[in-house]
Amino acid sequence: MKIGIFSNPGSDSTRVSNALKSKIKAEHLTLDNGHPDILITVGGDGTLLSAFHHYEDQLASIRFVGIHTGHLGFYTDWRDYEVDELIDSLAHDNGQSVSYPLLDMLIEYSNGDRESRLALNESTLKKVTGTMLANVYIKDQLFELFRGDGLCVSTPTGSTAYNKSAGGAVISSELNVVQVSEIASINNRVFRTLGSPIIISPSEWVRIEPVQLDKSQVNDILMTCDQNMVENHRIKSVTYRISKQRIAFAEYRHTQFWKRVSESFIGVKPID
Structure with missing residues (x-):
């Protein structure tokens, strides 16, 4: 060994x-x-x-x-x-051994590039300044128009980290699911959110499309994958789903x- x-x-x-x-x-x-x-x-x-x-x-x-x-x-x-x-x-x-679920991320950039990432805890999307606007889709169906500080997508074991601070639920590590939690959402007649964390099953996926009104900016959306910043071109969308891979512990x-x-x-x- x-x-x-x-x-x-x-x-x-x-x-x-x-x-x-x-x-x-x-x-x-x-x-x-x-x-x-x-x-x-x-x-x-x-x-x-x-x-x-x-x-x-x-x-x-x-x-x-x-x-x-x-x-x-x-x-x-x-x-x-x-x-x-x-x-x-x-x-x-x-x-x-015992194993835990992971989070698959598919990032699409405005220039046509794609990038896949894997997270153990969570991924967040936020705007550099002001509030973030985003279309949120579940299984390619529009679910809500989000406006607020950002969104956090977490694994069950990651649900005890930033997700919990954002008001998300703590999820059993035995569940093979993904959680989406809002970070300080704003609700009015134009932008309406559920106002609660949502749980995504293994057969579902969530796609977040940031709306960037100022087309002159290179990229005003901050994305994280666990503790790492994802720095690249302007983000068109990010698709999250439970991964087929898992992390194993002795x-x-x-x-x-x-x-x-x-x-x-x-x-x-x-x-x-």
């Missing part, structure tokens, strides 16, 4: 990465950052998101393991002081989704 390590440059993460490398060699396991079977990320959720995009073309053959060296993350199950326990799990690996002790949500946002304890 080949093991890779993807770390952020912080001192704590560097220390943990060096300890991992030494212990992996001592267990006669193979270190391979090029084409790993298991990829250990050291840092936090941001580090894991970076690793996901770095190894995006190898998702079918990689299982991820996250070590957090700061605050508790949604994708990182191990603490920085648990390296020995993790090494023991690696040594006794039997291929166990299920040595992968934290149950709702337990993770409760511990991260509520910290509830039973009443005696």
Whole structure:
């Protein structure tokens, strides 16, 4: 089994990465950052998101393991002081895994170019200045005329991130769906939105067509794919749907989704 390590440059993460490398060699396991079977990320959720995009073309053959060296993350199950326990799990690996849905993005630019992207958490569309205007289609049928700060399209695991801050629902990671949430929508006689998050099934897709009134501007729409800015030509449309690809985690002790949500946002304890 080949093991890779993807770390952020912080001192704590560097220390943990060096300890991992030494212990992996001592267990006669193979270190391979090029084409790993298991990829250990050291840092936090941001580090894991970076690793996901770095190894995006190898998702079918990689299982991820996250070590957090700061605050508790949604994708990182191990603490920085648990390296020995993790090494023991690696040594006794039997291929166990759990997988989560991903988001497919098809971006069409006004010059005719197309680009496909994959997101683990979410994608957002916003305007540089002022409010964003957009036609929103579901399965190629016009659904609403949007006016507001922007739109957020998220996966179930990404529903706990920016989507939640925008008023979206937290969705079980076992559901293979996409969520669209409005960011500060404006409703009047011309522009009417549902005013609620919507859930898109695996057989459906949503297409967002930004309306750019000033044709002289090169591009006044900001788009993100997870923590990355998508910078290119003027955007004509973006089509979102649940991906056929999934991200897999080595299920040595992968934290149950709702337990993770409760511990991260509520910290509830039973009443005696």
